[in-house]
Amino acid sequence: MPSNVGTSGQAQPATSLAPPTEQRPPQRERQGSFGGSPRVKHLKPFNTANIKILLLENVNETAVKALRDQGYQVETHAKALSEDVLIEKIRDIHCIGIRSKTKLTKKILDAAEKLGVIGCFCIGTNQVDLEYASQKGIAVFNSPFSNSRSVAELVIAEIVLLSRQLGDRNIEMHQGIWSKVSANCYEIRGKTLGIVGYGHIGSQLSVLAESMGMRVRFHDVVPLMPLGTSKQVGSLHELLEISDFVSLHVPETEETKNMIGEHELNKMKQGSYLINASRGTVVQIPALAKALRSGHLGGAAVDVFPKEPAANGKFFESELIGCPNTLLTPHIGGSTEEAQSMIGIEVSQALIKFINNGTSIGAVNFPEVDLRAIRDEENSIRLCYTHANVPGVLRQITDILSEHNVDKQFSDSKGKIAYLMADISDVTPEQIQDIYHRVSNTPTNIVTRVLY
Ligand SMILES: NC(=O)C1=CN([C@@H]2O[C@H](COP(=O)(O)OP(=O)(O)OC[C@H]3O[C@@H](n4cnc5c(N)ncnc54)[C@H](O)[C@@H]3O)[C@@H](O)[C@H]2O)C=CC1
């Protein structure tokens, strides 16, 4: 992170922590003071132009604008970068924004010398080594539901398309073939939709499907409130056996990898349909291709693949190409103007709050910590301390801060790490330097930042 946003125990020069008044950011806006409530300080890093942000995979303009408006240096790329280029680029940056394609592995994160925060401008965070990121004190944010509606609408369309074999009819017409058939074409009214994973997308789909007259059943690993007249069933196998359509909406985890293979496909009804807009690894593609070619399944719609091309125009290969009544889409479930614009706003705001204020609310791999606004006083600071979650740390911090006026403090832990925020008033530049130096040199330090 930038000069005043220290990393891993490296003491920063005094000037970077306590700039002279004339070097401070312009006087910040002040919050309205109903009933004489105290003015609040809008924290900002010392020099926002020092903060370098790399945005990949065509992250929406709403995010680019919001981040540039903060004064950060923002570099954008329309595509994912190759591993070699990414390793080079990530070395020097403080924040990276990605979508579902960029894999932030241990190797890549190890190359990132200053990285403090990652923004996934999508729902899935499986492309990031979350545990390793937290060990390195890197917070990861995503957009948990801004594209859920777009995915649910796509699936509704696919249910109708599959049921009427529209994909195949469309291909035939473009080849000049007139083939008017009604055999094995159905209305969706009264058919059973089986949803696997009844979270944001699955439950939204449930509501839309019922409004089209479908009967909805779902399977999830946790008991959930069924919406409308839908019902949760006892097991995945039970769901597969009773459904005319099965739609997958689970995250990529160890448990969901290869969740649908030959055995599961055989459990599905003769002539039923499978839809996968979750993650490519959830379905075993050779088994699905076999079930489609044999006619056991009536069709499938697949939006996500175990291996996806890195960019538009690159070659796509799959055993599913040419299978009957099979709709293949290039991972566009969340690709609508509405979703991308909302995601851009939501994730950029989370990144700005973390960089400027230390707020980790909404982080997927970090303890969620926030403090009410800091008092607008010249000599007040906010300490943000990410540390190993072991006994005795708070005692050390209390010792260091005991000579100062701690206005408020909050800390929380998640797994192996913990995160503490403390607002301290009436500190001189020398004292700020001393606090920073002592805290960042504690044996449990992962990242220490001082904001003002
Ligand atoms: N195709 C696309 O463009 C998009 C794909 N996605 C994918 O869809 C996934 C689901 O998204 P949301 O609904 O927002 O997630 P969510 O987290 O709201 O819901 C996921 C649900 O799956 C359940 N679940 C987890 N493991 C399970 C298992 N083994 N068996 C049954 N249920 C299980 C969870 O309990 C949860 O209720 C995302 O993780 C992402 O990978 C999301 C957005 C766009």
Ligand SMILES: O=C(O)C(=O)COP(=O)(O)O
């Ligand atoms: O939101 C998700 O998890 C998605 O899969 C959408 O990914 P994308 O932003 O289109 O790369």
